[in-house]
Structure formats: structure tokens, C-alpha cells
Amino acid sequence: MAARDHGGMIALKLLDHVAILSLERPDARNALPTGAWQALAASLRTIPTSARALLLRSAVPGVFCAGADLADLARLVDDVEARSVFRLALEDAVGVLAELPIPTVAQVEGGCFGAGVALALACDLIVASPGARFGIPPARLGIGYPVGDVARLARRVGRAQAARLLFTAGSIDSAEALRIGLVDNIGDASEVIDEIARNDATALRLLKHILDDPLDESLDQAFEDSFGNPRFAAGVARYRGEA
The missing domain is CATH 3.90.226.10 (2-enoyl-CoA Hydratase; Chain A, domain 1)
Incomplete structure (x- = not known):
């Protein structure tokens, strides 16, 4: 921009x-x-x-x-x-x-x-x-x-x-x-x-949401959904030596 x-x-x-x-x-x-x-x-x-x-x-x-x-x-x-x-x-x-x-x-x-x-x-x-x-x-x-x-x-x-x-x-x-x-x-x-900028954009937004509104009941599901993040999958693959 x-x-x-x-x-x-x-x-x-x-x-x-x-x-x-x-x-x-x-x-x-x-x-x-x-x-x-x-x-x-x-x-x-x-x-x-x-x-x-x-x-x-x-x-x-x-x-x-x-x-x-x-x-x-x-x-x-x-x-x-x-x-x-x-x-x-x-x-x-x-x-x-x-x-x-x-x-x-x-x-x-x-x-x-x-x-x-x-x-x-x-x-x-x-x-x-x-x-x-x-x-x-x-x-x-x-x-x-x-x-x-x-x-x-x-x-x-x-x-x-x-x-x-x-x-x-x-x-x-x-x-x-x-x-x-x-x-x-x-x-x-x-x-x-x-x-901060080196980290995942979706995770950063989720973490800020949790900090600002920890009583939001939708955040538990958002935490679970975060394991589907491609960045997490890539990190796990590197850890396992698959990538």
C-alpha cells in the first residue's frame, strides 16, 4: 500500500x-x-x-x-x-x-x-x-x-x-x-x-480477540479450528522431517 x-x-x-x-x-x-x-x-x-x-x-x-x-x-x-x-x-x-x-x-x-x-x-x-x-x-x-x-x-x-x-x-x-x-x-x-509480523496473521487476530473478549463463547471453537491452519500443518511436517 x-x-x-x-x-x-x-x-x-x-x-x-x-x-x-x-x-x-x-x-x-x-x-x-x-x-x-x-x-x-x-x-x-x-x-x-x-x-x-x-x-x-x-x-x-x-x-x-x-x-x-x-x-x-x-x-x-x-x-x-x-x-x-x-x-x-x-x-x-x-x-x-x-x-x-x-x-x-x-x-x-x-x-x-x-x-x-x-x-x-x-x-x-x-x-x-x-x-x-x-x-x-x-x-x-x-x-x-x-x-x-x-x-x-x-x-x-x-x-x-x-x-x-x-x-x-x-x-x-x-x-x-x-x-x-x-x-x-x-x-x-x-x-x-x-x-510480531513474522507470526501468522490469523493466529495474531485470534489471540488479540481472546485477550480483548475472553468471555466470547465462540473462541473455544476458534481455538480448535486453528489447528486446521496450513501454517500449523507445515510446522508439524517440518518437525516430523516430512518437509
């Missing part, structure tokens, strides 16, 4: 069965206005079924995402109707990312703040660079944080650490983020993505 540009701030390409979604707004540290959140959701919906994994990254050196664009949010002081438009755009973008049927990995380099943290939280795995910093500053601005994003944060780090991040509005470095479970690894996400 050729690279696609959505709104000038979001770019998507497929490389070796990996969908790479890049944030590209260097003049604002990847702070995204309402239209960019809408473009992000639209971009995610175009990921082809051939993709085995998604890498979410920044194309701007030294920064992941500064969150929502404050210049855009300023109009919400007086424009009451625009508040819902923004909330729904943000909710849709993060929700589509969280519900993708393939493994998703966020590579966080540099600053990751506000809605940028929400984006990272929507991924299955978060890999941070040593110089990454995380913060959720809405309390400092006198506003809240989306309900779904608070829930994802609490599931990741526990209620107490979520409360600490939300109530203090302070920032933490990558080492502290790793300690509390906000990130899963410090290093290069491309290594993780490469390991």
Missing part, C-alpha cells in the same frame, strides 16, 4: 505486512486539532486486512504527541456545540485504534502529553525511548479527561497511579513510566513489531 496522507498531519503506509501510522505536525509538536482526530480515525479505517500489526509513531524527532491542539480547543470556551464535535472526534480516533483486530504498538519518543497519552494507551504495547516523558495535564487547565481514556489508564497502572498522574498533572520520565506499568519496554519498537 502506498503512503496515504490524511489532512497533512497523519500518514499511513504498509511495509512488510506492518501498517505504519505517523503523526506529522512538526510546527505544533504533533498537537492535533479536531480535524486531525477525524483524519486519524479515517486513516485507521483504511488499514488493509493484509496488515499483521500496526506501529504508531511520530515523524517529528524528539516528540510523540503534545495532545490536543490548545489553539483549536480555545474556541470551545464559547462554542458549546463544538465541544461535542471535539469529544466525539477524539473518542472515535482513540476507539478505532483500541478496537483494531491486529496487534498495535506505540513507539513513544520524547514528549507524550494529554491526548497523546490516550493514543498510546489505546495500543496493545507501548515502547518508550529513554528520553520519553509522559504527562496528563488537564487538571492544570481546568478540564477533565475522556471517560474511556481514564478507564484505560487505570487498567494499565492501577487506580492509585492513575490518580497520581491525573491529580498532580505532573510528568514522569520513561524509567518511572516503566516502573508503574505505563510503558512495557524501553527501547526500539521496530524490534517488537518485526517479531
Whole structure:
């Protein structure tokens, strides 16, 4: 798949069965206005079924995402109707990312703040660079944080650490983020993505479905059916020395 540009701030390409979604707004540290959140959701919906994994990254050196664009949010002081438009755009973008049927990995380099943290939280795995910093500053601005994003944060780090991040509005470095479970690894996400992409696409989708919805009764049959996967048959044949 050729690279696609959505709104000038979001770019998507497929490389070796990996969908790479890049944030590209260097003049604002990847702070995204309402239209960019809408473009992000639209971009995610175009990921082809051939993709085995998604890498979410920044194309701007030294920064992941500064969150929502404050210049855009300023109009919400007086424009009451625009508040819902923004909330729904943000909710849709993060929700589509969280519900993708393939493994998703966020590579966080540099600053990751506000809605940028929400984006990272929507991924299955978060890999941070040593110089990454995380913060959720809405309390400092006198506003809240989306309900779904608070829930994802609490599931990741526990209620107490979520409360600490939300109530203090302070920032933490990558080492502290790793300690509390906000990130899963410090290093290069491309290594993780490469390991994932080498695996079977059908198995990856099944395993993600099991992780996300373990109470789905159809999954027991799906597990049994997976033994009919040609890749499994080929692996067994190699083990037996038949191939």
C-alpha cells in the first residue's frame, strides 16, 4: 500500500505486512486539532486486512504527541456545540485504534502529553525511548479527561497511579513510566513489531480477540479450528522431517 496522507498531519503506509501510522505536525509538536482526530480515525479505517500489526509513531524527532491542539480547543470556551464535535472526534480516533483486530504498538519518543497519552494507551504495547516523558495535564487547565481514556489508564497502572498522574498533572520520565506499568519496554519498537509480523496473521487476530473478549463463547471453537491452519500443518511436517 502506498503512503496515504490524511489532512497533512497523519500518514499511513504498509511495509512488510506492518501498517505504519505517523503523526506529522512538526510546527505544533504533533498537537492535533479536531480535524486531525477525524483524519486519524479515517486513516485507521483504511488499514488493509493484509496488515499483521500496526506501529504508531511520530515523524517529528524528539516528540510523540503534545495532545490536543490548545489553539483549536480555545474556541470551545464559547462554542458549546463544538465541544461535542471535539469529544466525539477524539473518542472515535482513540476507539478505532483500541478496537483494531491486529496487534498495535506505540513507539513513544520524547514528549507524550494529554491526548497523546490516550493514543498510546489505546495500543496493545507501548515502547518508550529513554528520553520519553509522559504527562496528563488537564487538571492544570481546568478540564477533565475522556471517560474511556481514564478507564484505560487505570487498567494499565492501577487506580492509585492513575490518580497520581491525573491529580498532580505532573510528568514522569520513561524509567518511572516503566516502573508503574505505563510503558512495557524501553527501547526500539521496530524490534517488537518485526517479531510480531513474522507470526501468522490469523493466529495474531485470534489471540488479540481472546485477550480483548475472553468471555466470547465462540473462541473455544476458534481455538480448535486453528489447528486446521496450513501454517500449523507445515510446522508439524517440518518437525516430523516430512518437509
